Amino acid sequence: xxxxxxxxxxxxxxxxxxxxxxxxxxxxxxxxxxxxxxxxxxxxxxxxxxxxxxxxxxxxxxxxxxxxxxxxxxxxxxxxxxxxxxxxxxxxxxxxxxxxxxxxxxxxxxxxxxxxxxxxxxxxxxxxxxxxxxxxxxxxxxxxxxxxxxxxxxxxxxxxxxxxxxxxxxxxxxxxxxxxxxxxxxxxxxxxxxxxxxxxxxxxxxxxxxxxxxxxxxxxxxxxxxxxxxxxxxxxxxxxxxxxxxxxxxxxxxxxxxxxxxxxxxxxxxxxxxxxxxxxxxxxxxxxxxxxxxxxxxxxxxxxxxxxxxxxxxxxxxxxxxxxxxxxxxxxxxxxxxxxxxxxxxxxx
Amino acid sequence: xxxxxxxxxxxxxxxxxxxxxxxxxxxxxxxxxxxxxxxxxxxxxxxxxxxxxxxxxxxxxxxxxxxxxxxxxxxxxxxxxxxxxxxxxxxxxxxxxxxxxxxxxxxxxxxxxxxxxxxxxxxxxxxxxxxxxxxxxxxxxxxxxxxxxxxxxxxxxxxxxxxxxxxxxxxxxxxxxxxxxxxxxxxxxxxxxxxxxxxxxxxxxxxxxxxxxxxxxxxxxxxxxxxxxxxxxxxxxxxxxxxxxxxxxxxxxxxxxxxxxxxxxxxxxxxxxxxxxxxxxxxxxxxxxxxxxxxxxxxxxxxxxxxxxxxxxxxxxxxxxxxxxxxxxxxxxxxxxxxxxxxxxxxxx
Ligand SMILES: [Ca+2]
Ligand SMILES: [Ca+2]
Numbered sequence: 001x002x003x004x005x006x007x008x009x010x011x012x013x014x015x016x017x018x019x020x021x022x023x024x025x026x027x028x029x030x031x032x033x034x035x036x037x038x039x040x041x042x043x044x045x046x047x048x049x050x051x052x053x054x055x056x057x058x059x060x061x062x063x064x065x066x067x068x069x070x071x072x073x074x075x076x077x078x079x080x081x082x083x084x085x086x087x088x089x090x091x092x093x094x095x096x097x098x099x100x101x102x103x104x105x106x107x108x109x110x111x112x113x114x115x116x117x118x119x120x121x122x123x124x125x126x127x128x129x130x131x132x133x134x135x136x137x138x139x140x141x142x143x144x145x146x147x148x149x150x151x152x153x154x155x156x157x158x159x160x161x162x163x164x165x166x167x168x169x170x171x172x173x174x175x176x177x178x179x180x181x182x183x184x185x186x187x188x189x190x191x192x193x194x195x196x197x198x199x200x201x202x203x204x205x206x207x208x209x210x211x212x213x214x215x216x217x218x219x220x221x222x223x224x225x226x227x228x229x230x231x232x233x234x235x236x237x238x239x240x241x242x243x244x245x246x247x248x249x250x251x252x253x254x255x256x257x258x259x260x261x262x263x264x265x266x267x268x269x270x271x272x273x274x275x276x277x278x279x280x281x282x283x284x285x286x287x288x289x290x291x292x293x294x295x296x297x298x299x300x301x302x303x304x305x306x307x308x309x310x311x312x313x314x315x316x317x318x319x320x321x322x323x324x325x326x327x328x329x330x331x332x333x334x335x336x337x338x339x340x341x342x343x344x345x346x347x348x349x
Numbered sequence: 350x351x352x353x354x355x356x357x358x359x360x361x362x363x364x365x366x367x368x369x370x371x372x373x374x375x376x377x378x379x380x381x382x383x384x385x386x387x388x389x390x391x392x393x394x395x396x397x398x399x400x401x402x403x404x405x406x407x408x409x410x411x412x413x414x415x416x417x418x419x420x421x422x423x424x425x426x427x428x429x430x431x432x433x434x435x436x437x438x439x440x441x442x443x444x445x446x447x448x449x450x451x452x453x454x455x456x457x458x459x460x461x462x463x464x465x466x467x468x469x470x471x472x473x474x475x476x477x478x479x480x481x482x483x484x485x486x487x488x489x490x491x492x493x494x495x496x497x498x499x500x501x502x503x504x505x506x507x508x509x510x511x512x513x514x515x516x517x518x519x520x521x522x523x524x525x526x527x528x529x530x531x532x533x534x535x536x537x538x539x540x541x542x543x544x545x546x547x548x549x550x551x552x553x554x555x556x557x558x559x560x561x562x563x564x565x566x567x568x569x570x571x572x573x574x575x576x577x578x579x580x581x582x583x584x585x586x587x588x589x590x591x592x593x594x595x596x597x598x599x600x601x602x603x604x605x606x607x608x609x610x611x612x613x614x615x616x617x618x619x620x621x622x623x624x625x626x627x628x629x630x631x632x633x634x635x636x637x638x639x640x641x642x643x644x645x646x647x648x649x650x651x652x653x654x655x656x657x658x659x660x661x662x663x664x665x666x667x668x669x670x671x672x673x674x675x676x677x678x679x680x681x682x683x684x685x686x687x688x689x690x691x692x693x694x695x696x697x698x
Contacts, residue, residue: 022541029530039531066533091537181378182388184415188440192371 025061031282037272041260046072048263053116057109057123062089069101077102080112109138118146122154128203130160130256133316153224155258163216167250205287207253207276214241237306246297251289299329317349374410380631386621390609395421397612402465406458406472411438418450426451429461458487467495471503477552479509479605483665502573504607512565516599554636556602556625563590586655595646600638648678666698
């Protein structure tokens, strides 16, 4: 017992310092679908990477840079990392006998001193709802700095996926505890638990495939070659789903897919998809719960927009605004003008 | 990917507000050995609680107060809770039809307006290493305020237990990840991971019984009737363990036991023990790792002191200073004056 204000007992973020990041890097390294997608792209295109200059933006532990040197024979790799972990990345590069091939730069990408001509920019910048943390901005700024027709950017494209879903199991699991404990009614706390559940996206969600009420749609496609950072200020994503099974719609789920374009015509595109049909990654899926569930029937159309905007002040944070209507299918065509549902989510400011 | 400074991505403590506490209360309510110990004490002594006035210090969700009303027939219960959750506790009391029996006071115990004479103080104040958060101070101040010879305090006594232990599995699990991933040597990050592992107590530890190198000892006994808050400023706990199996000693583990004295002579004492031989509670056990493991043999004596001091500034925080020697058993009696091992831990400041 005993609760000090609203802070977790051990305030890890203050205490861990550098180690806080290390735990995140461990999580990312342990994420096999993630790391193996990058590795596959490197291995499959190894011949074309020979003697090329590679820039690894936000290299973390240096895994991507070292995989390049291990599996291909690049001329040189510049591994840029702004956090203090770069000191240990440098040591890892040395331990792996790659110090002559990899230059670790402990700096912001934008400030990194690189005199070379860059052929490939590789980066793992994706976050919650694809864009959260907006690390993509550093990748695009490096693209512009080293721009040339033959420049490759990995991933070469990215898509955000959306689907309307039911989430009854999650809903119950989060709230039913408070119904009764030791023969006592604790439902007054359910109000508080429900407020919390609905107040923000649930970023750590594992969407069961069977909870999708329609086929997931790509609502945003980013081409890393042509994308401008300005275009990400306010993104309006259109969607129109045909419900394929009647159920209670609790909200929407998002995930993303990125592609690694092949460097020669005979090679396949490597794909990393974090959706519910794929092996779970550390990104999981992201759940956006409506304030009130909506009953939907097979054939109904969920039509509307998801507007993603950057927070004008906290530039790494996003807002997700859903605005949609449920247009009844044939059996209820009497409703001519259904009312729209709107909800704003902060991710996380 | 993407790491914003050293803070967790979602900064729950800032975001959750009230709900942060609710999650802790859910954890405490879900802890059956904890809640059932209190319930057993109430149920077994129900006859003696009849028409008594009860004070619940730091009532949280109100579980202990409501269990008193449900299972005994007290005259009245005063449930004091400083956090905002008290608003919902009041509603829970009403929902359970106990509003005439329980007065919820949203205040610090020290400021709570109670005109009644109190017969029983009940509180769940125990934390990591028994004393962390020092909520015991509020209980003792209520004891002094309502002091009379017949006043009962539940728990009535508390003991801190200590044992030397091996922790090879934990050690390996925390560090071996960095040896090799994807055929690459990440051991430079192991240094960082090890620094973290050794720098503070691991409060969320599940001590396997077989890892104890001697029998656990009670090194501190608190009698809630006579204990003074001043005596907790700097507590010197003596210990002397005889090693019963040769192994690598990685450090010490602590846990605690509290007792609920019976209110009549024919009743048993109810005990809540959070040690490794008992059902796991939300307190788990607490591990204190030495900087260098020590090889110990059966018959060796681990002799020394654990000094627990309150942080002079952050009054809810503790320091744990271990100072001990390994005195060889008969087979190595040649070492006359073994050197002492000393290590300071911050819990957590
Ligand atoms: Ca606690
Ligand atoms: Ca991330």
